[in-house]
Structure formats: structure tokens, C-alpha cells
Amino acid sequence: MASTAATAALSIIKSTGGAAVTRSSRASFLPIPSTAVSARRLGFSAFVDSRFSVHVASKVQSVRGKGTRGVITMAKKSVGDLTSADLKGKKVFVRADLNVPLDDNQNITDDTRIRAAIPTIKFLIENGAKVILSTHLGRPKGVTPKFSLAPLVPRLSELLGIEVVKADDCIGPQVESLVASLPEGGVLLLENVRFYKEEEKNEPEFAKKLASLADLYVNDAFGTAHRAHASTEGVTKFLKPSVAGFLLQKELDYLVGAVSNPKRPFAAIVGGSKVSSKIGVIESLLEKCDILLLGGGMIFTFYKAQGLSVGSSLVEEDKLELATSLLAKAKARGVSLLLPTDVVIADKFAPDANSKIVPASAIPDGWMGLDIGPDSVKTFNEALDTTQTVIWNGPMGVFEFEKFAQGTEAVANKLAELSKKGVTTIIGGGDSVAAVEKVGVAGVMSHISTGGGASLELLEGKVLPGVVVLDEATPVTV
Ligand SMILES: Nc1ncnc2c1ncn2[C@@H]1O[C@H](COP(=O)(O)OP(=O)(O)O)[C@@H](O)[C@H]1O
Numbered sequence: 001m002a003s004t005a006a007t008a009a010l011s012i013i014k015s016t017g018g019a020a021v022t023r024s025s026r027a028s029f030l031p032i033p034s035t036a037v038s039a040r041r042l043g044f045s046a047f048v049d050s051r052f053s054v055h056v057a058s059k060v061q062s063v064r065g066k067g068t069r070g071v072i073t074m075a076k077k078s079v080g081d082l083t084s085a086d087l088k089g090k091k092v093f094v095r096a097d098l099n100v101p102l103d104d105n106q107n108i109t110d111d112t113r114i115r116a117a118i119p120t121i122k123f124l125i126e127n128g129a130k131v132i133l134s135t136h137l138g139r140p141k142g143v144t145p146k147f148s149l150a151p152l153v154p155r156l157s158e159l160l161g162i163e164v165v166k167a168d169d170c171i172g173p174q175v176e177s178l179v180a181s182l183p184e185g186g187v188l189l190l191e192n193v194r195f196y197k198e199e200e201k202n203e204p205e206f207a208k209k210l211a212s213l214a215d216l217y218v219n220d221a222f223g224t225a226h227r228a229h230a231s232t233e234g235v236t237k238f239l240k241p242s243v244a245g246f247l248l249q250k251e252l253d254y255l256v257g258a259v260s261n262p263k264r265p266f267a268a269i270v271g272g273s274k275v276s277s278k279i280g281v282i283e284s285l286l287e288k289c290d291i292l293l294l295g296g297g298m299i300f301t302f303y304k305a306q307g308l309s310v311g312s313s314l315v316e317e318d319k320l321e322l323a324t325s326l327l328a329k330a331k332a333r334g335v336s337l338l339l340p341t342d343v344v345i346a347d348k349f350a351p352d353a354n355s356k357i358v359p360a361s362a363i364p365d366g367w368m369g370l371d372i373g374p375d376s377v378k379t380f381n382e383a384l385d386t387t388q389t390v391i392w393n394g395p396m397g398v399f400e401f402e403k404f405a406q407g408t409e410a411v412a413n414k415l416a417e418l419s420k421k422g423v424t425t426i427i428g429g430g431d432s433v434a435a436v437e438k439v440g441v442a443g444v445m446s447h448i449s450t451g452g453g454a455s456l457e458l459l460e461g462k463v464l465p466g467v468v469v470l471d472e473a474t475p476v477t478v
């Protein structure tokens with residue numbers, strides 16, 4: 001099981017000698033209406049409740065202590081804390097996650113991650129910094145032309161409104177001379193940092209070489225923040241200050257802040273194929289949410305654990321006891337856990353399968369459940385209508401097949417409707433992002449994560465190595 005938030009925060013306290021943990025127990029804050037306030041100076045949003053105690057968004061990066069004047073808070077330092085005086089003429093190493101999909105002709109098929117990285121880069125160039133931009137692309141083993149960053153240059157230049165220069169390497173003499181000739185407000189894109197095996201091995205000598213190019217470090221690579229690599233973790237040992245970029249900060253605001261101290265009622269929707277890959281997320285969310293809606297392939301393990309017949313649906317036989325214990329845990333915590341009451345079943349796993357809708361308790365032999373049914377959608381919608389915060393991770397069915405996409409699309413549409421009414425809606429990465437994009441409602445959600453694995457780890461309550469090493473913000477008394 002993932003380390004709990006409290007454990008994570010406590011380990012920070014031990015290492016910093018700080019005071020008390022920011023994370024509040026659900027019991028102590030359930031009856032109190034919380035108002036989100038922006039505390040940009042802290043580097044993350046903070047949430048202030050009616051008793052005026054502060055819960056800094058990031059449970060893993062912050063501590064608090066109650067003094068006579070109020071609550072002292074500490075969080076990660078943000079690029080927004082840096083001024084022109086800090087940045088003008090300075091060489092800034094920016095680690096972004098520009099790991100975008102390319103087609104066979106090397107065209108970018110989804111530029112979301114490039115667009116998400118722009119605010120930090122723009123802020124830096126507008127303040128006269130010299131930006132040394134680094135990212136990985138794919139998982140190359142050594143120098144591999146198809147993983148070169150050359151295809152990214154035109155789009156980056158277009159979005160930034162300047163000509164981005166690209167180096168053929170990420171360390172070495174050519175890079176050093178390009179850095180030396182970089183003007184204030186200029187951007188130099190280093191070649192794929194994973195062309196060196198030392199990157200993923202987080203070798204200190206390699207990190208030192210990367211760091212030697214710059215004066216300070218900004219990590220905005222949320223999608224890679226769960227990797228302890230040279231450019232995400234190692235460099236921070238050689239570059240001060242090391243601060244969070246705007247994207248990283250926003251991801252933490254939502255995936256940690258809004259989830260740890262949500263506007264209530266707070267619902268979590270968890271789907272996807274297997275319960276085994278979502279155990280950590282479910283257990284962690286069960287500690288925080290008021291309502292838990294389950295969908296996707298994992299529900300059949302829960303049904304079977306309750307003695308129902310599931311036909312040939314996906315079942316993890318070795319997780320039946322776990323499913324039972326999760327149901328018991330939800331009950332003990334007073335979380336309203338809803339399993340679908342009806343399902344769309346198929347006679348084979350194929351887009352053209354015969355299908356029908358049956359109650360969850362009536363799946364015939366030889367048929368498999370591939371989506372949640374309309375009654376379940378209705379019940380889920382009614383539950384969601386009561387909420388103020390919703391987080392969603394994992395599709396409700398095999399949404400890649402049109403016949404079995406309705407449950408997932410219904411959830412996407414419901415969240416869009418709620419978002420328009422002011423409910424905080426968070427899409428926690430992975431296939432749920434693909435689903436909201438397919439339905440065309442991505443633009444209205446409060447937050448869509450740019451990291452699949454990283455968001456999953458955050459939701460499990462894990463500490464991200466690329467975040468924990470960043471500098472602390474100056475403590476602030478509120
Ligand atoms: N009832 C089901 N049976 C089999 N696979 C399913 C079912 N429902 C959803 N899936 C599959 O789950 C996959 C996504 O699972 P997962 O990787 O755990 O989610 P995410 O990427 O959102 O974290 C999708 O490819 C989807 O087709």
C-alpha cells in the first residue's frame with residue numbers, strides 16, 4: 001500500500017524540524033464549509049476554513065505550526081515567486097514534459113503537453129531569463145533519430161512567438177556555446193535527455209553536467225515528476241534555487257489540494273480495467289471522499305465477491321477478499337459506495353459483439369460486462385448532483401468500442417454539466433482524459449491532468465521525487 005499522506009508529511013517534518021502536519025482528518029473538517037483562497041505566494045493554493053486554519057494544498061510538501069498570530073505555512077517555492085531581478089539575464093534550466101504523441105510522419109497528434117508548458121516559459125522570457133528547455137520523448141535506448149525533438153520546434157516557436165533554437169545534444173561543447181550565445185528572452189531546446197542512459201539512472205555526474213549549463217532550475221514536468229531522473233531530481237542537488245513551474249503547481253493544487261481538502265460533498269469516480277491497478281487510489285480516496293462510484297472492468301470482481309454470477313466478465317480471482325474488505329472499509333468510514341446496478345453485456349470482446357442490458361445480478365454464462373447500464377448512469381447522476389467536488393479516474397466501460405462507450409460518455413457529460421454549475425471537476429489522467437476529449441468537453445473541466453502515472457501516484461498519496469526535492473517557499477504567517 002502507498003505511504004499515507006500523514007506518513008509522507010511526517011517524514012517532511014522530521015527532515016525539516018517543522019511543526020505540525022497540514023493534512024486534516026476528514027472527521028475534523030466535514031462539517032465546516034471550506035473556501036478556497038489563492039495563496040500564490042506560497043507556491044500553491046491554500047484552503048482556509050471558517051476557523052481560519054490553513055491547509056496548504058500539497059500534503060507532501062508542506063508543514064504548518066500554530067503561532068500566536070495565526071498559522072505559519074510552508075510550501076514549495078514557485079516560479080511565480082521569482083521577480084525580474086531574480087531572472088533577468090539568468091540561465092534557467094526548465095524541465096518540461098513535452099512527451100507528445102507523434103504519427104509515422106513525425107507530426108504531433110496532440111500538443112496538449114506543449115501548450116501546458118507555455119505559461120512558465122513565457123513568464124521566464126518576459127522577465128528576461130535565458131531558457132534552457134529540457135524534456136524526454138518516448139523511451140529511447142540510446143540516440144534514436146525517431147525520438148529526436150526536432151518535430152517539436154515549430155510548434156514551440158509558434159506558441160511562444162519566438163524562434164526556438166534546438167541543440168543536437170543536451171550536454172557538451174556545442175550546447176555550451178549555444179547557451180553562451182543565447183540572448184535574454186531566448187529559448188534553447190536541448191535534445192532528448194533520455195538519449196543518455198545516465199538520465200534514467202539519475203547519475204550524479206550527468207546531473208551535474210546538465211546543471212552546469214544554468215543558474216537556477218524550474219521543474220514543470222508534472223508527467224515525469226514520479227520519476228527520480230537526473231533532469232527531474234538529480235539536478236536539484238546542484239542548482240539553487242530549484243522551484244516549481246506553473247503547470248506543476250496547478251496539478252498539485254488540484255490533485256493534492258482540492259482532493260485533500262475538498263468542497264464537500266466530494267465524490268470520486270474510479271473505473272478502468274482492473275481493481276489491482278487501482279487499489280492504492282481507491283484506498284486513498286476512501287479516506288477523503290463522501291461518495292465513491294465504481295465502474296469499468298473492476299466491478300465484476302466486486303460482484304463476484306458478493307456472490308453474484310459474472311459470466312465471462314473480467315475478474316481477478318485473487319482480489320475477491322480485497323474487494324470485500326474495500327466494501328467494508330467504505331461502510332466503516334461512512335462513504336457511500338455505489339456499484340452499478342445494471343450492465344451492458346456482450347457475447348464477445350469486440351466492437352461488433354451482440355449486446356444487451358441486464359441487471360448486475362443477471363449476467364448469463366458466456367456473456368461479459370463491458371459497460372455500465374442506463375439505470376446505473378441515472379443513479380450515478382443523482383449522486384453526482386449532490387456534490388461540490390468530483391474526481392474521475394478510469395473509464396466506466398470499454399469506451400474504445402462505440403457500443404460500450406455510453407456509460408463513460410455519460411459521466412463525461414455529467415461532469416461537464418456540473419463544472420458549468422461551479423462544481424470542481426478533476427480528471428485524473430489516463431484514459432479518462434481521452435474520454436472527455438472524445439466527448440468534446442475537456443475545455444469545461446476545472447482540471448485535466450497532463451500526467452497518467454504521476455496523477456495516479458499522487459492520488460495514491462505517494463510523494464513524487466521530482467516535487468519533494470524542490471525548495472521550500474518562505475514560511476508565511478496568515
Ligand atoms: N468492463 C470492462 N472490461 C474490460 N475492460 C474494460 C472494462 N471497462 C473498461 N475497460 C478498459 O479499461 C481500460 C482502462 O483501464 P486503466 O488503464 O485502468 O484506466 P486509466 O488509463 O484511466 O487509468 C480501457 O482500455 C477500457 O477498455
Ligand SMILES: O=C(OP(=O)(O)O)[C@H](O)COP(=O)(O)O
Nearest residue numbers: 097099139223224451452453454
Ligand atoms: O507520458 C508519460 O507518462 P504517462 O503515460 O503515465 O502520462 C510521461 O512522459 C512519463 O513517461 P515515462 O512513463 O516513459 O517515464
